[in-house]
Amino acid sequence: MQAKSRRTQEERSAETRQKLIQATLDCLYEEGAARTTTNLIAERAGVSRGALTHHYASKEDLITDALVKLLRDATADIRRLAERLRAEEIDLDGFLDALCDMFLGHLLMVTLEHVTEARHNESLRGRMVDVVKQFHAELDAIWREFFHAAGASDRDIETTLNMTLCLFRGMGVQTVLRDDPPYYVRLRDAWKAQLREMLKRDGPKIVQLTSTNAGR
Amino acid sequence: MQAKSRRTQEERSAETRQKLIQATLDCLYEEGAARTTTNLIAERAGVSRGALTHHYASKEDLITDALVKLLRDATADIRRLAERLRAEEIDLDGFLDALCDMFLGHLLMVTLEHVTEARHNESLRGRMVDVVKQFHAELDAIWREFFHAAGASDRDIETTLNMTLCLFRGMGVQTVLRDDPPYYVRLRDAWKAQLREMLKRDGPKIVQLTSTNAGR
């Protein structure tokens, strides 16, 4: 018990906040925004509601903080993927697989729960726009680096990236009403093939980049 | 005065229900699901809350009914588009424009408000799945008719349609956080060009979109 009671205030505070944020994200994913009450969050975090209100002035504060953390973490994930791409531990296909998984999993679902809310909530939308922009900037940098080397034009680079993201995002939304994993694999693979095809015209070198390690 | 007081029960009932459903859809779009209360709906519909509860046993009943109407109407719109496509009043580009508009407007937004809810609500999801399936079936028929003439395989037809829908859907979601109409026009046009390319390539044969990479 000393291990617990011998912590600094800062540590106690940080741990509680961390638990609250994690509980919030879990709740949002598992229960949905409509059922995510402060009571439930506190309960899942294993702290009292009093502790919750002590650290967050309002429910909205807590939720936006949780959302920002989610997207920051995702941005960090993307950054790590970029490293692995540079180190050639993965190829473009592997990168796309990882990206698609993100858009078909928790990240998209939790974000989606609030995109609708953001449409009517100026402050929430503002914060989401900023952090989502950063996420996209990270992706853009990777994409640019990868395809520029292959000789693709800037216009094509931007278009193909955004098409890819919109496609994956649309697939993610569809998963709610269509539970059919092989279908999504088919779409993803078809897109990977098509992407190669599209860029072959402007960047002939791209083919090698994507087919080196993909044949398994 | 007689025109109002000399209506049959059936007519009164139908008009009230109609007003309630329309008010519900308006509310959902303009205020969002979170702010759509039965009070607000009744107020906007110009009927009493008592009338609302008389016609709909629960709020969920009303909302699912409204959603079903929305999607049925959209299905009817698609059907009309198919007619115009057959009559050659519009071409594939025009069809895609109309489709894209649907996915960037009220239809997607209102649906989106409930996709997240449907994830945690079995009965709502069931009803949505059914009516969305019908919507897709309608699109599938048109697509099939149009692309079959070009000699595309069933697999390719399915893939290109679903890619198109996921792309537009993903674009629609993005509109909430990125207000940039020219950007969406660029993406849409790029995709139209892409589809056209596929139609032209190899004469009547559409490329092996799905077999290039996924053929394993």
Added chain:
DNA sequence: ACAAAGAAACCGACTTGACGGTTTGTTTCT
């Protein structure tokens, strides 16, 4: 034809429960 009885549409006050936020009290660190 028409009045009475019945059914359906409609109304608005009331009940109940839950949620977010506030306040007051207790423990833990500095």
Added chain:
DNA sequence: AGAAACAAACCGTCAAGTCGGTTTCTTTGT
């Protein structure tokens, strides 16, 4: 001792649903 972290009882608000009563239409008996 004093401040911060934590806990729990409390309060105001609000939404959904219930219910008794009223109005409007429909059916039926004469």
